Amino acid sequence: MSKRRRKAAVTSKMMAYIGAAIVHALIIGAMVFNFTKKDNAERVEAFAADKIDIVKARAVDEDQLEKTREEIKKKDEAKKKKRDDEQKRLEDLKKKSEQEQKRLAELEKQRLAALEEQRKRAIALDKKKKEDAEKEKKRLEDEKKRKEKEKREAEKKRKELKKLAEEKKKREAELARIKKEQELFEQAQRDREREELQKRIEAEEAQRRAAAVQRAAAQRTTTAIEGAMARIGTKIGQAxxxxxxxxxxxxxxxxxxxxxxxxxxxxxxxxxxxxxxxxxxxxxxxxxxxxxxxxxxxxxxxxxxxxxxxxxxxxxxxxxxxx
The missing domain is CATH 3.30.1150.10 (Fusion Protein Consisting Of Minor Coat Protein, Glycine Rich Linker, Tola, And A His Tag; Chain: A; Domain 2)
Incomplete structure (x- = not known):
């Protein structure tokens, strides 16, 4: 909806609310006027009737006069009550009219607030659309840059792989040479290890023989000590x-x-x-x-x-x- 059409709709609804308020005011005014006019006529009629009753009262006895006064008093009280009730009804109508006007004003306020909220949402939606468009534009630009970068990196990687392949070929040749030298070195190392192992075996054998000799000597010593201790015990026991x-x-x-x-x-x-x-x-x-x-x-x-x-x-x- 365009801004002009929204403004025309708001003006139309405002005029409708104002017209409804004027109609309510006229109805209340007419009711008040009719009641006032009717009340005045009744007062005139009551005044004339009072005069006639007074004249007649001279021809009747005092009891009849008192009865008539009581009836007149009751009529006046009934009329007064009727006037009070009508006045209360009119006041209630006026109060309801004021409440209706307030309700209509509140509805108009809510409607205007809703329109303002719609306007804000529309502005926010337009803003979001623009932001989304900017983001999409930036995304496309970033995507383009990313693809260009990937292309450059792929070319760079291809060159690096080519270089690595050449270096690998050189390394393989160097490794073959080192492997051959290593095999020769390991063969010499194995020869030395065999010689050292043979020497170690001979040394361990000599150690085992020496340990056996030592164990035998220790056993002889233990046996000699135990025999001596037994002899000593026997001799001490005898003494x-x-x-x-x-x-x-x-x-x-x-x-x-x-x-x-x-x-x-x-x-x-x-x-x-x-x-x-x-x-x-x-x-x-x-x-x-x-x-x-x-x-x-x-x-x-x-x-x-x-x-x-x-x-x-x-x-x-x-x-x-x-x-």
Whole structure:
């Protein structure tokens, strides 16, 4: 709809609303005028009737006069009530007319607001169409630029691929040469590794033999120590006398140091039994058993050296003297 046609439609509706308001006002005015005229006529008639009734009242008795007055009073009150009701009805009509005018004005206001909203939407729609057109134009331009760029990049990539193919050919030739040299190097490396492996196997075999010798020597030493400890225990047991009254659960540990010939150099209790007489009897038994039968050189020199250089610990317990 054009701007001129919208304006003509608005003017036409405004005239219709104004005409309707004028018609309502004329109807109300006519009703008020008729009521006022009728009321005046009734007042004149009532006044004349009052005069006639007064004249007649002189010929009737006082009771009849009072009755007539009451009727007149009732008629006046009825007329007054009728006038009041009519006046109220006219006021209600006037109020309704004013409310109708307000409603029509509100409707016109809403209609104008709706027209304004339509105008704004139309403007916004035109603006959006223009923006969409601009966006489409820009999109087409960007698409054109993108295709041109892709074309340039494709040409650039083709040249790069050609260059890469040439470089690949050169690399393959270089790799073939390096591979040949690598094979020669690896062959030499394998030869060296075989030689080193053979040497390592021979060295490990020698180590195993040496370890076997050491284990055998250690076993001889252990056997010599265990045999010596058994002999020493037997000899100490033969020299030890324990008081029979002492508990048979007593035990002590002594540290014994000897000379290369087995003579006891010193004896010391390092773990007491808790009974000093038991501890002293054990030390005395060790001294009485000297010289002790430690390992000989023929049995194992290492075992003998350990007894002489380091000394040795020995457990003494009550039943030991009975063995």
């Amino acid at each position: 030890w006398r324990v008081d029979p009254s002492l508990s048979r659960n007593l035990k002590s540990v002594v540290l014994i140091k000897v000379s290369p010939s087995g003579d006891v150099v010193s004896v010391r209790t390092i773990e007491s039994s808790g009974d000093s007489s038991f501890d002293l009897s054990g030390e005395r038994a060790v001294l009485l058993a000297s010289p002790l039968p430690i390992p000989t050189d023929d049995e194992d020199k290492s075992a003998k050296k350990r007894f002489v250089d380091e000394g040795f610990e020995f457990d003494l317990y009550h039943p030991f003297a009975r063995r």
